[in-house]
Amino acid sequence: MSKVGIIGVGQSKFVRAYPGSIREMVFESFKEAMGDAKMKEKDIDATIVCSAPEYDKQRSPSGVFAEYLGLNPQPTFYAESLCSSSTTGLRLAYSLVKSGLHDAVMVLGFQKMSEISAAESQERMGRGADIQWEAPFGTMMPAYYAMFARGHMAKYGTTPDDLALVRLKASKYAVFNDRAMIRKELTMDAFTAPNPLGNILSSPLRVGDCCSNADGSSCLIVASEKKAKEFSEKPVWIKGLGSASASVNMAGREVFYSLPAATEAARQAYAMAGMKPDDIDVAEVHDCFTIAEVLAYESLGFAKPGEGPALIRAKETYKEGKIPVNVDGGLLSKGHPIGATGGSQVRTIVLQLRGEAGDMQVKDPSIGLVHNVGGVGLYANVTILGRE
Amino acid sequence: MSKKEIDNRFSKFGTVSFTGITRINDFIGYLEQGKLMGTKCKKCGIHYFPPRADCSHSLDSDMEWFEVQGAGKLLSFSTLTFAPTGFTQDLPYTIAVLDYGDYKVFGRVDKAVAENDLAVGMAMKAVVQQLPNEHITYVFQKA
Ligand SMILES: [Zn+2]
Numbered sequence: 107m108s109k110v111g112i113i114g115v116g117q118s119k120f121v122r123a124y125p126g127s128i129r130e131m132v133f134e135s136f137k138e139a140m141g142d143a144k145m146k147e148k149d150i151d152a153t154i155v156c157s158a159p160e161y162d163k164q165r166s167p168s169g170v171f172a173e174y175l176g177l178n179p180q181p182t183f184y185a186e187s188l189c190s191s192s193t194t195g196l197r198l199a200y201s202l203v204k205s206g207l208h209d210a211v212m213v214l215g216f217q218k219m220s221e222i223s224a225a226e227s228q229e230r231m232g233r234g235a236d237i238q239w240e241a242p243f244g245t246m247m248p249a250y251y252a253m254f255a256r257g258h259m260a261k262y263g264t265t266p267d268d269l270a271l272v273r274l275k276a277s278k279y280a281v282f283n284d285r286a287m288i289r290k291e292l293t294m295d296a297f298t299a300p301n302p303l304g305n306i307l308s309s310p311l312r313v314g315d316c317c318s319n320a321d322g323s324s325c326l327i328v329a330s331e332k333k334a335k336e337f338s339e340k341p342v343w344i345k346g347l348g349s350a351s352a353s354v355n356m357a358g359r360e361v362f363y364s365l366p367a368a369t370e371a372a373r374q375a376y377a378m379a380g381m382k383p384d385d386i387d388v389a390e391v392h393d394c395f396t397i398a399e400v401l402a403y404e405s406l407g408f409a410k411p412g413e414g415p416a417l418i419r420a421k422e423t424y425k426e427g428k429i430p431v432n433v434d435g436g437l438l439s440k441g442h443p444i445g446a447t448g449g450s451q452v453r454t455i456v457l458q459l460r461g462e463a464g465d466m467q468v469k470d471p472s473i474g475l476v477h478n479v480g481g482v483g484l485y486a487n488v489t490i491l492g493r494e
Numbered sequence: 495m496s497k498k499e500i501d502n503r504f505s506k507f508g509t510v511s512f513t514g515i516t517r518i519n520d521f522i523g524y525l526e527q528g529k530l531m532g533t534k535c536k537k538c539g540i541h542y543f544p545p546r547a548d549c550s551h552s553l554d555s556d557m558e559w560f561e562v563q564g565a566g567k568l569l570s571f572s573t574l575t576f577a578p579t580g581f582t583q584d585l586p587y588t589i590a591v592l593d594y595g596d597y598k599v600f601g602r603v604d605k606a607v608a609e610n611d612l613a614v615g616m617a618m619k620a621v622v623q624q625l626p627n628e629h630i631t632y633v634f635q636k637a
Contacts, residue, residue: 229578238516239544242508242631243589243602244574244581252572253591260570260614309573309609356591357543357598362570 110203111334111341112491113210114143114327115453120287120441123220124321128164129174132216132323135449136175139212139325143337147176150327151208154198155184156191156215157445160230163221171214188234188480189394191215192324192448193487197347199328209333215450216323217443227319234481236355248316248395250356250482252308255397257362259310262412264400266310270297271418272396273314273438279425280435282465285450287320287441315396320441324449340460345473346379346490348372354484363412365483368405372477375488376407383407386429386490387471388458390451392479393436399423402477403431406488430468448478452489459493506629510580517547524559525630528622532597533557543597562599565617565637566592573609590634592618604633611636 116138118124124131140146153175155168164170172182187194192215199211219227228246235245258264273292280286296303296314303314334341348371353359360366376382383406391402400414408429409417417423423431434440434454437447455474457463476489502514503522521544524531532543537552543562548555571590581587588603590612599620603612617637625631 223579225577225579225582228576229580232578233512237512238504240600242511243600244509244577244584244587245589246574246576246578248576249572249574249589253570253589256572256614257570306573306575308575311572355544355600357600359591359598362591 109331110200110344111329111331111338112326112344112452112456113329113334113338113341114139114145114325115456116142116325117285117446117450117453118323119285120320120322120443120446120450122287122320124218128167128216128218129170131218131321132171132214133174135323135325135446136214139327143327145210145327145337149210150177150180150212151210152180152202153177153182153212153214154195155182156186156195156213156449157217158188158191158234159186160233161217161219161222161227161444167216177212187485189392189442189444190448190478190480190485190487191445193452193476193478193489194349194485196326196328196448196452196489197349197487199326200344200347203328203330210327210329213326213328213449214323215325215446215448217445218321219319219443220321224319239355246308247482248311249308251395251397252311253356254362254365254401254482255310255315255395258397258400261363262415264415266312267294267297268415268419269315269396269400270294270312272393272399275418275424276393276432276436276438279433279466280439283435283440286435286439287318288439311395311397317394317437317442320443322441322443322446322450324446324453326449326452342456342459342491342493344489345492346375346377346381348374348378348488350374350486352483354481356482365401365405365479365486367483367486368402368477368479368488371486371488372406375475375490379490381473381490385473386475387473388433388455388468389429389431389475389477390434390454391431391436391477393432393438394442394479396438398479399432399436406475406477425468433466433468448476448487451476451478452491455491459491508629508631509584509625511629518545520559521545522630525622525632530562530620530622530632531559532562534560541596543599562594562620564594565619566594566599568612568614568616568618569593569598570614571603571612588612592620592634602631602633604635607636
């Protein structure tokens, strides 16, 4: 069985407002990934552009990027699954390469959210949920995740301060990540009113439990085994892929203390890789909200159901712990430019597995995992990567 | 001859409706009669809430309406202090899901119920509520 590898990774710095156009913002991650893979434009056989289109002024951005990045006349097209768009792109790239149709496929994720207000962006993000049956009630992403925080608290006794611990960990590591938007270490005092992070946003979630919108881009170059070995001294291989979905309407969810799509995606990825949770040395999980990281621990089998809070309390997801999670600052500190986020998570794991993560480096990892969720567990992708 | 009238009753649903035309527009007609209704597939008996015009299981579109009656169990809730564009005048408001066994209902909690009085697991009921500008919705009250 031939393998499929990742041979180039790039990420722009995630910022509140990128001072340029989307093509210029995408160029930043493209340049890094192409330099990393030592490739020229003609070496890329196809490009998959990933974003959540409700924020884009440009319709059909694929064509614009292909032209600006010198990728004509190769095919280019678009993939979308909200916040998990770029790992959906990665899944498509894997299948295009694995099928033999292409030898090298680029996955380009981006989002420029600064051109609309926070309230407007919440309204648009809310429209990623069910616009017929839920948006008329004034829903927004933090409120949906808050319902899962409430559900977890009611079922397992999780506390707001347990959730805050996730944010404190993220803030500690973002200090070492030059691509992160918020690089200031926080203490529990930050969660105490009148500090703004301590204010309730959507009960029981506080402002500090939520990630921030950001502008940014990410770029991955996926290649066949032959091409990967030709271009790269340290290819990172795709060992397992899992992907699943769940009811968009909350009335279709069985429980409010776990995200079944993520649990199913994890099961598939472990099965494909022939691995179990213990085999993972480092992980990036989708911490759009602190509760989302706790739910991820449980979906991925790092903790039993209900025992996610104990894992963070014991600091087992810190760099020196049993399973380091989001030691690049996570979405909570990096910022969350929807379409670029999954690619950024993959980049972090690739750098970790190559031993090139600098001050964020965990000790000698050989297997890494990426958990990337779209909507409130509406879409979920779990990807397992390895050095061998 | 006048143009055929378009049935866009669904544009009255909730504070801001993002949908005008749907084949289950009678949902709004029933709300206007004070009834919260779902649909049930006549062939396989599946209860759908929110109601739908089609059953993906039997591929049938022969549905009958049923009324959401009695009490459901509060599965979860959250009170928003920040709202999307178009909803700020409603703040603060609480969204919630009730479990009726055969189906669940997503909606808002009645403003008359204080958040402190809510607890996961408690019994609540859905009640139709008229909104300004001829909009209409339903809210959850203590059962
Ligand atoms: Zn049926």
